[in-house]
Amino acid sequence: MPTRASAVVQSLFHFSRTLSSKPTTARISSRQPIRKFSIMDNVVNFYSGQPPLNRVSFQRSDASKLNGYLPRAKFMLFLKGNPLVEAGKIGTPLFLDYAQVEQYLAGGYQSVPESVTDARAKKAYESIRLPNTLPTLLFLGIDERLAPKGEDLHAPTGVPYFALDASAIGLDLASVNGEWGDARASGAMMPAWEAGLFAFARPLIDWNFRHKFCQACGAQTYSLWGGWKRNCITSVEPVEGKTCFSTTGLHNFAYPRTDPVIIMGILDSTGDKMLLGRQKAWPKGMYSCLAGFIEPGESFEEAVRREVLEEAGIEVGPVRYGSSQPWPYPANLMVGFYGRAQEGQQIRLDLDNELEDAQFFPREVVAAICNSASGSKFTKDDYKQLDNVTKGKVDESAPADDYAHFTRVPPETAIAGVLMRQWALGQHAMHLVSKI
Structure with a gap:
């Protein structure tokens, strides 16, 4: 048998x-x-986002590249995990342009200071946002649906997309004719491509919000790599006599899960x-x-x-x-x-x-x-x-x-x-x- x-x-x-x-x-x-x-x-399946964004992951550590995308970008905003949608249309995401969010961006991402010359130390400054009280600005990628085929992979010409955590910016909803949609209901009612973008951005915004303290030593963390990594603040603001083990080696809690x-x-x-x-x-x-x-x-x-x-x-x-x-x-x-x-x-x-x-x-x-x-x-x-x-x-x-x-x-x-x-x-x- x-x-x-x-x-x-x-x-x-x-x-x-x-x-x-x-x-x-x-x-x-x-x-x-x-x-x-x-x-x-x-x-x-739904939420998979076809065709997906070109995430251009190899550019996340380059602040000048990311900042160069900002003026022509579209921004998806979140408040406590809920997306900004058009007023009265909970299934229609409301994307803001650069002029509407520039005041909240604080110049975007910061480059490695000239005073930092050590190659290892430079990695702690790659596309960072400091002070760490700044709202999370997350680089999502480039929409290449209408971009010409065969373009330079290092200089994509499509529309850049970012996500922004609006929990501390006091956005005037009336000025943009928007409202905060319910995450579950809004996500399920979005068109397929926008739903894929939403499903991409929301977990990353949530991860940045929930990981504001180092899991190794309890100190505050800060955002780098365009929102794709969080480091212990002691990486850039050393505390005399204390060394956090997260500042050396590779640790899974530094990256989205x-x-x-x-x-x-x-x-x-x-x-x-x-x-x-x-x-x-x-x-x-x-x-x-x-x-x-x-x-x-x-x-x-x-x-x-x-x-x-x-x-x-x-x-x-x-x-x-x-x-x-x-x-x-x-x-x-x-x-x-x-x-x-x-x-x-x-x-x-x-x-x-x-x-x-x-x-x-x-x-x-x-x-x-x-x-x-x-x-x-x-x-x-x-x-x-x-x-x-x-x-x-x-x-x-x-x-x-x-x-x-x-x-x-x-x-x-x-x-x-x-x-x-x-x-x-x-x-x-x-x-x-x-x-x-």
Whole structure:
């Protein structure tokens, strides 16, 4: 009799034999219908920002380059993580020009002082902003959608984009005809390209805001590399008799972080039902794919199996990658998978008590809600509820095979909605899961 491990190996072998067609590119967004996919499709989820900015990362340490971009740049502003949008249009970002923000920039970025001659010491001054009370100014990159092809990579001619933390600048909203949108609601309603820019900028603004003190010694930090790095202030303002170990070597807390989260559409042993769950704080009637953070020392596939077992008491066999999505709430990378549950199991929610309910829902039930006009309709308050995380209660679980309480699924702007639709809406996605 084959073991569980050998079954997984066999599945992966069959999967590898299908990898022969030429890769293509496809987009899943709230503005396009699901289409037929080939096994080698590159699914571009919402918030991915296609085509992306040219981040010109090799110029972040060059203050003169970054300052040269400022006069022709566009600026995306944030207040406590919420984007500046046009008044009355929460899904339309309001980009300001240089003249509207110049007074808050304090000249932009500072270059290495002439008095600093040591090569190692110079690195602490690369595109810095001091004093560290200045608002965070983050260089995002260059929009080259309309730029000529084959231009000099060191002198791009597209539109530069920056993000600015407005928490301390006292922006007059009336003067720009804007308002602060709710991050969740505004982000989900933006056009695809602008949403990608928002998902890029928001985590970096948030990271700069949350890391104002050195994790090594507790001193203040300052911004350098155009907002892409934070150093201990002792790097440029030494304290006699004290040396912070962060000033030597390479340390991960000096750079922005992205936390990987696995999210999975788990099928029953027949492949005709998908395991979905809900937290009690979520909008009424909403169910979604199970998800969880990666823990140290485990692979994505191991995390899928662990999370499903902990949340629903279900053992999972083969696991297959689906697609990924940047998720700026606050700074995650959602990594989507499909998996197949072992036969003859019962759901149990009493292990970590994270879910209010979990059930295997038939394909036709999920498909009907995905196709419903109200199945993925969410209000601003609904989006706020999605940020709440509470423990479920086992005695509140819905009866098995009672589907009337299931009325909403995540929209296609969330990877959970994509995983569910790929499986539920017809035969076009069956090859993604048929050999699991």
